[in-house]
Amino acid sequence: MIKVSKFGGSSVANSKQLKKVKNIVESDSDRKFIVTSACGKVDADDYKITDLLYLTFAHLKYGVNYLDIFSKIENKYKNLVSDLNLNIDIESELNIIKDKIKKGISEDFLVSRGEYLTAKILADYLNFEFFDAADFVSFNFDGDIDLDKSKNKFFERFNKKSKYVISGFYGVMPNNEIKVMSRGGSDITGSILANIIDADLYENWTDVDGILICDPRIVKNSKKISYISYDELREMSYMGANVLHDEAIFPVKEKNIPINIKNTNEPNDFGTMIVSNCDNYDANNKPSIITGITGRKDFYVISVKKNHISSETGILRKALKVFEELKISIESIPASVDAFCIVVEKKFIEKYQYEIVSRLKSDLETNEVNVIKDIALIAMVGRNFIQRIGLAGKIFKALGDNNINIKIINQGSDEINITIGVDNKDFEKAINCIYNHFVLNEI
């Protein structure tokens, strides 16, 4: 069995956390490929190394003294090395970076040093070989990962007998310059590696017990999701849940490799399994109706009414053209017989709202164009909603009984998502209501 185990920033924040990582790795001989983020925060008053590196670069760029900030980074790494009694020559490593800074360093190179140094330290501590992401993770000129090239480069260096610690978050451009991914990108490195080596499991170690059904800031003591499909997770992350980097799903999904979200502080907890089809795993459990509930506030709904709208050809195209010309992306378009709505994020539409209304009125030849503001969208993600007869009605009733007015409702064509729109002010109350009815009480 081959496992890729990726540890996030909080798992490698200090020597105490690194000891937990060592225990986890050593407790399972299948854990031969370890990917790491840069050291994260120990507690709320601490700093993430990556943030400090970005800050160092900003100081450099504007000619402001950066030494104070950089010394926080140096201290973090020096302390790790001395606390764990490691052999790595951290002074020389830091001097190389300082020399580069004096000669002119790129932002991406500087920022990548967080993962680079953390991986070097972890490799020394685990007695694994250090594998620099720059030696295999390859980007195209357009910034996408070149998976074939990355795979070829990986196997040029790979030795079956070795165990590796790999730095996350960065790779190289075709001209060999370092490029970092978007924030949280070490998840992607782990996923690419799992794809390249055909892993059986991609473990993603973090500081929570897994993915929760609802955001715990909204629903106290929300239950955890044990199994979720790749597609359900995509829906959840799109609507606001944030556990794994969005892009990390694709490389493992392509090869059907399950992802296990695990807690470094509670390694015996099962965590959450992300798989292609939950039915294969949940066979003995009664599958719950709703896998997860998530959402975002601050949308505008533009409603367009006109008699026989649904039989008028081209009307939707005319409406969408208005948005396209203003380069405004649309969230969804729920429709009924004589009306349709265009749902757009407030931040995209706020300043164009009057222009849009008047253009829709004239281009679509109707006077009934209205803007409903401050709408929150709530997505219920689950399996085979279409087969759950009367579910939409039950949702309406549950919310209605709690005086929550549903402004729009939309069921995704892939049957795994029902989205409702409520007033921003009802957002938290509605999520709690749906959770209580459909998760706690399974009505």
Ligand code: ASP
């Ligand atoms: N260190 C980077 C960040 O903080 C990447 C990662 O942690 O995955 O965003």
